[in-house]
Amino acid sequence: MRMMIFGAGYSGQAIAAEALKAGAEVSGTTRSPEKSALLRQQGIQPFLFDGTALSAELRQSLAEVTHLVQSIAPGAAGDSLLTLTNGDLRSLFPKLEWAGYLSTVGVYGDHGGAWVTEDTPCRPVSQRSVERVAAEEGWQVAAEMAGIPVAILRLSGIYGPGRNGFVNLAQGTARRLVKPGQVFNRIRVEDIGRACRFLIERQLGGIFNITDAEPAPPQDVVTEAARLMGVEPPPEQAFETAELSPMARSFYGENKRVSNAKLCNLGFEFLFPDYRTSLRQLWSDAVWKP
Numbered sequence: 265m266r267m268m269i270f271g272a273g274y275s276g277q278a279i280a281a282e283a284l285k286a287g288a289e290v291s292g293t294t295r296s297p298e299k300s301a302l303l304r305q306q307g308i309q310p311f312l313f314d315g316t317a318l319s320a321e322l323r324q325s326l327a328e329v330t331h332l333v334q335s336i337a338p339g340a341a342g343d344s345l346l347t348l349t350n351g352d353l354r355s356l357f358p359k360l361e362w363a364g365y366l367s368t369v370g371v372y373g374d375h376g377g378a379w380v381t382e383d384t385p386c387r388p389v390s391q392r393s394v395e396r397v398a399a400e401e402g403w404q405v406a407a408e409m410a411g412i413p414v415a416i417l418r419l420s421g422i423y424g425p426g427r428n429g430f431v432n433l434a435q436g437t438a439r440r441l442v443k444p445g446q447v448f449n450r451i452r453v454e455d456i457g458r459a460c461r462f463l464i465e466r467q468l469g470g471i472f473n474i475t476d477a478e479p480a481p482p483q484d485v486v487t488e489a490a491r492l493m494g495v496e497p498p499p500e501q502a503f504e505t506a507e508l509s510p511m512a513r514s515f516y517g518e519n520k521r522v523s524n525a526k527l528c529n530l531g532f533e534f535l536f537p538d539y540r541t542s543l544r545q546l547w548s549d550a551v552w553k554p
Contacts, residue, residue: 265464266328266359267291270313270345271335272303275366275422278457279333280308286461291325293336315344318356326356331464333364337392338399346402353410362467363414364460365403369449369475371396371418375520377445382418382471382526390514400471413469417460420475420522424453429489429543430552433497438490440483441516443503447479448515449522452536462532472527478538479521485539492547 265288269276272292280290284307292303293313300310311322315336318326332353336344349355353363372380373387388394400416407414423429432438451474459474483500490497503516524534536542546552 265289265331267331267333268326268329269293269308269333269335271337271366272308272310273335274424274427274453275419275456276333276335277303277306277308278424278453279335279364279460280306280457282457282461283331283464284308286465288331291329293322318348323356327358329357330359330361331364332357332360332362333366333460334403335366338395340391340395342395343399343402346399346406349406351402351406351409353406353412357410360410360412362412362464362469363403363407363410364463365400365414365416366456367396367400367416367418368393369418369420369473369520369522370518371400372518372520372522374518377447377519377521379521379523381523382473389518407469413467415460415463415469416471417456417463417474418471418522419456420449420451420473422451422453422456423542425546425551427453428546428552429486430493430546433486433489433493433495438486438498439506440486440498440500441503441506441508442481442483442500443516446481446503446516446519447521448482449475449479450485450539450542451475452534452542455534455536458535459527459532462527462530466530468530473522473524474527475522475524476534476536476538476542477524477528478540480539485543488540489543489547492543 269292291309303310370393371386
């Protein structure tokens with residue numbers, strides 16, 4: 265297996281780690297020359313990609329890729345890879361066998377706190393989620409044209425080593441915003457990598473919610489992290505009067521409980537099925553630090 269990850273950031277590196285465990289050759293793109301060294305240290309062959317132009321070296325590498333992961337968010341102009349290929353994946357990836365597209369549970373929009381599954385119609389609220397829906401549809405069409413399975417991984421709020429409530433508490437940036445009835449799902453970054461490997465090994469395509477099993481109020485997660493640390497949690501703040509960026513406030517406009525039953529019914533087991541299990545492991549293993 266020769267894998268290429270477009271956008272080898274936090275989630276992409278977790279996917280790469282699992283692929284490397286499986287014996288794959290893994291490459292990944294970054295916009296930053298400084299981050300190339302970090303990727304190389306992890307066994308990932310780095311390529312620079314600004315989202316618009318492919319170097320001759322990168323094009324040559326893509327010709328050998330068998331498994332592709334697109335982690336770069338779309339913009340107003342659409343998905344970068346679909347634009348570069350005009351939807352013809354074979355033009356860049358003649359040996360491609362499987363593709364994965366990292367999306368978001370934000371595509372479901374607001375469901376008033378009700379449960380949603382992969383069969384729930386998308387009702388995106390934000391422009392970024394509208395763009396995600398369009399990208400998902402574009403990848404499904406492109407994969408059908410190429411004759412390969414494409415897995416759409418709809419991710420919930422991503423956290424893990426270096427990005428979690430402990431770090432926020434230690435840095436003084438943690439907040440306990442309270443909006444009655446509001447819940448969010450979360451996902452440990454390692455489980456994103458493991459889920460991707462699971463889907464690849466079974467050559468599975470389709471839409472999959474990659475999320476924990478316990479949607480919970482965000483202030484409860486901060487409280488639990490503070491309890492484990494042995495510190496006082498920050499005071500509660502009413503959402504309505506809190507100072508928030510427009511993007512942060514928009515997240516609270518979408519309230520839903522996202523089910524991961526489809527993936528579990530296929531035999532996948534989450535290492536971190538809820539935030540309590542995850543936070544205990546982060547704290548006890550001292551992997552929470554930046």
